[in-house]
Amino acid sequence: MSKANAKPQTLKPAHKLSNPEMRIYVGDCRDVIPKLPEYAKGAPEKGAAGWGRGGVDLIFADPPFNWNRAYDQWDDNMHREDYVEFTYQWLDLCINCLAPRGSIWVNIPDDTAAEIVMHLKKRGLTMINWCIWHYRFGQNIRHRFISSKVHALYFCKDPFNRTFNEEEILEPSDRATTYADKRTFNKKEGTQGKRLPMDVWYGKWWGRIQGNNKERRPAHDNQIPEVYLERVIRACSNEGDLVMDPFLGSGTTCTVAHELGRKSIGIEYSAQNAKSCFERIKNGCIRIEKDNPTVHVNPLFVRRGATPSAGE
Secondary structure (H helix, E strand, O other): OOHHHOOOOOOOOOEEEOOOOEEEEEOOHHHHHHHOOOOOOOOOOOOOOOOOOOOEEEEEEOOOOOOOOOEOOEOOOOOHHHHHHHHHHHHHHHHHHEEEEEEEEEEEOHHHHHHHHHHHHHOOOEEEEEEEEEOOOOOOOOOOOOOOEEEEEEEEOOOOOOOOOHHHOOEEOHHHHOOOOHHHHHOOOOOOOEEOOOOEEOOOOOOOOOOOOOOOOOOOOOOOOHHHHHHHHHHHOOOOOEEEEOOOOOOHHHHHHHHOOOEEEEEEOOHHHHHHHHHHHHHOOOOOEOOEOOOOOOOOOOOOOOOOOOOO
16 A cells, blocks of 8 residues: 555544543654544634634643753753744644633743743634742742742633633622631622632642642652642633543642543653653542532631621
8 A cells, every 4th residue: 555545544542541532642742633523624714813723722831941850761951942942833733732611721931931931822822821839848049039939821812702600609709808808708790708719829729739649640740739730721712522631740640630520632752751640640639529629718808897798
């Protein structure tokens, strides 16, 4: 059979689960994504701003930071220009993989946040939020202020037709828990005593996963807390939707997605890490329960008065 008539090779996952479907592929995401059945090929849909019509509802990306850390076989010490070009390449592939109502979140530190924001805007995506993940366990340094945050960049294709589940992530309002303001229980929107989270994320369970933390996975250098992915996945996808992580790492995205009834795709460069992720996903979440959303309360202030009841 000639090459011209050869059938395209089927991409097989290294690990998979069902109910809901979960697939882990091993390799460079730039090689894997174009071979996924969900990847949009050919001309964009009519009316789309230069995109294909992908099959992924939500993408969460926590790429290597290029800080020369140990990620098994991955080269985490590229020349700066090469790293930025690598970033643009995987972003473009992810954009083309997104469904029209889809959203993408990128977890990234200070030194590359601006490049990602500008690139996504140039590609026609809309920024919904520039959130901050704040943690107290920063690396001790002496020559500048200690870094204690990472940027959580939230973009979508269509700001007027995107999945966003407000009711899934509401939390008690400071007006109710701290200031005992009766007016918060009389809102017409049906969110009495509650509000959406603010764009700086911190508090119980939000710290970096270090040392003897119950969520800690052995041999993983960088691990995001489950509550972080719970908030993103509950807010920006529905049960049965497809969530993708092009840098699966310790497996948090697929672990939380599987618990919350979402289908998921994880791509991991290291076969050893992929195997570890699969074991974690099978074991399930440490803190997250599908039918019991985590409720976060501002940890900074004590109550200043008796919390009123609805109707007072």
